[in-house]
Amino acid sequence: MIIIRKAILSDVEEINTLYIYLFDEMATLQPERLKPGKQDEAFIINGIQNNKFHLLVADLDGKVVGFSIAQIQETPMFNCLVQRKYAYIYDIVTDPTVRSQGVGRLLLTAMKEWAKSEKMTHLELSVLAENGAAKRFYEREGLKEVSTMMGITL
Template sequence: MEIKTAGKEEIGGICQVYRTLYEAMANLQPEYCAPGQPDRDFLLRRMESGDSEVFVAREGQAVVGFAMVQRQRVPPLDCLVKHDYAYLMDLAVMPKYRGRGAGTLLLDAVQAWARANNLDYLELNVLSNNSGARRLYSRNGYEESSCTMRKKLR
């Protein structure tokens, strides 16, 4: 398994992984998530942006996973401690490659990028019932720091 910075030639493979991610999210939370098509232009903008990086996991010529990370800054409010941090926008691995280390290797690449950019910490959001992803993040040192709550109105 090879982890590398994504190039334009990997966009098609990343989009395939995104479609699988969207389908899985729709199965986990069908009231809020739906299968959909990835936005290739958004992906290209993230790849070309100076404040983001996209990494791919490759097995031979196939893209089997990816991670997208972006530099962010805590809002300038007196009540918040100032931090520059890395936000893991997305991480996904194709089902047949899960449990083989791709997720951990992608997280390692994201962490190395964050350290190289002198960022204070890594942050991410995960669906509350995505037990596999929650296990991956916990095993890699991520801790819960907040909780989003929702109440249906209709």
């Protein structure tokens, strides 16, 4: 049975193994902008220890098979912006061996519950334009496209 729980320091290595999968997939989708690698362990540790972050893991019989990390954010003080406190999800990652088994849904649901409990009004994230599977997953979970970043290689 999969348990969603807050990450602890002993999870750092397994979380970073999942980051390797994520960064490899991202580099495949956008090789001109992204490269394979590991996450800086200090980022993961900060996600565990800093109360502005919320780092959850999906635990299957003592093995981390997924994680999600979000940060509490507030809109900048621009006159045109409605001021709000929201959660920005940096990453949701599942081990390739458990994909399409509901792990991502469990992590996203837990993030939504956390954001609501912290009186946040929105949950936001970014997804690569080429990542159709992730876009379909997020749309099924009720997320909608709110902005598009555009770029050009010179």
